Amino acid sequence: MYRKYSVIANTAMVKIKETQMSIESVTVKEWKGKNQIRLVVKTFFAGETEIFREQPLAWVREGKYENMSAQWDLVELLLSNSNLRREYIDYNLKSSRLPIWDADDKNILENLAIKYRTARPKIKKIYVSIVTNNITCIYEKHVKRQGYGLFQFLSRANHSCDPSACLAPGDVENGGNAVIALKDLPPGSEITYSYIPKGVLEQNYVTRNLILMIMFGFICECKRCQNEVPASLVGVDQVHYFSDLKGKVSHLPLEDVIELYAQTI
Ligand SMILES: [Zn+2]
Numbered sequence: 009m010y011r012k013y014s015v016i017a018n019t020a021m022v023k024i025k026e027t028q029m030s031i032e033s034v035t036v037k038e039w040k041g042k043n044q045i046r047l048v049v050k051t052f053f054a055g056e057t058e059i060f061r062e063q064p065l066a067w068v069r070e071g072k073y074e075n076m077s078a079q080w081d082l083v084e085l086l087l088s089n090s091n092l093r094r095e096y097i098d099y100n101l102k103s104s105r106l107p108i109w110d111a112d113d114k115n116i117l118e119n120l121a122i123k124y125r126t127a128r129p130k131i132k133k134i135y136v137s138i139v140t141n142n143i144t145c146i147y148e149k150h151v152k153r154q155g156y157g158l159f160q161f162l163s164r165a166n167h168s169c170d171p172s173a174c175l176a177p178g179d180v181e182n183g184g185n186a187v188i189a190l191k192d193l194p195p196g197s198e199i200t201y202s203y204i205p206k207g208v209l210e211q212n213y214v215t216r217n218l219i220l221m222i223m224f225g226f227i228c229e230c231k232r233c234q235n236e237v238p239a240s241l242v243g244v245d246q247v248h249y250f251s252d253l254k255g256k257v258s259h260l261p262l263e264d265v266i267e268l269y270a271q272t273i
Pocket residue numbers: 168169170228229230231232233234
């Protein structure tokens with residue numbers, strides 16, 4: 009759903025930070041160990057809606073060719089620009105398990121390894137990080153064309169099925185993506201948003217988590233999920249269960265998967 013967006017190869021745009029982003033309203037905190045970091049609100053936002061806004065370090069545009077991945081274009085962008093690559097690596101963003109890896113990915117990796125004379129594990133590491141952390145953005149605002157960007161702060165916001173905020177993708181050249189509060193957020197509140205579209209967020213526990221496993225390779229542990237675990241899954245190894253389920257439905261389009269599990273409880 010997210011991954012195989014087509015892009016025009018070699019037309020990736022570089023947007024290096026020209027101005028220091030304003031992020032006084034939030035702070036980055038360690039959570040569950042040093043590699044997992046979350047965004048929390050530093051000040052109280054009574055009456056305010058926009059928590060902060062951020063421009064991407066780099067972004068690529070959605071293009072017109074099938075079977076090309078925007079994530080690989082971002083990888084190539086970083087391989088071709090060492091300053092950009094260093095800055096992105098310094099972000100020290102977390103990566104999840106490798107979500108999807110097929111013959112196309114293998115071929116692209118081989119080509120990039122030869123073209124940029126870079127070790128395959130190094131490229132794969134960048135790819136996994138980008139797959140985990142790229143976020144939809146908008147370019148050519150007047151026609152709202154969708155691109156994919158790398159963000160220092162936004163990428164640290166965790167998913168929740170009962171999110172405290174939502175993402176408002178904005179013009180990459182003019183302000184970038186905004187984070188909008190959905191609730192009153194006292195100081196210290198965690199900023200979360202839903203990684204899955206609204207239609208999926210409205211689905212039951214099994215559907216939501218199956219889609220999260222397919223798209224992002226994790227199971228959600230938000231409060232809503234904790235409250236909605238079906239009795240049949242209490243005490244069950246969830247990662248194992250959903251990985252198994254993913255294997256069974258991986259040949260289906262996501263819309264069919266959602267329909268298939270819409271009736272489960
Ligand atoms: Zn959840």
